[in-house]
Amino acid sequence: MEQIKRCKAVITGNVQGVGLRVFVMDNASKLGITGWVRNMADGTVEMEAQGNPDKLDQLFATIKKGNFIIKVDNIDCTEIDCVEEASFIIKY
16 A cells, blocks of 8 residues: 655745745646645745655655745645545635
8 A cells, every 4th residue: 555644834935926826736736646735824835735755755846946936945844644635726
């Protein structure tokens, strides 16, 4: 059976109004990762991601790298209990 873990993360930097949520959802979906992402009132982005640990590492490395608009300063991750879900979504 494949090992699965779930991480709750808070992302800081220039992360709102730059397409980060769609960027995260697209990359998570390509990697087969489930979870969600949402903007927070304090200017950070919060997310939960679940899947193969190596794929999660790939996702967080991609997020940290960002792109020409997205500039991530830090990703603070905590491992949490896994849940049943089928996809990766944006929460509003």
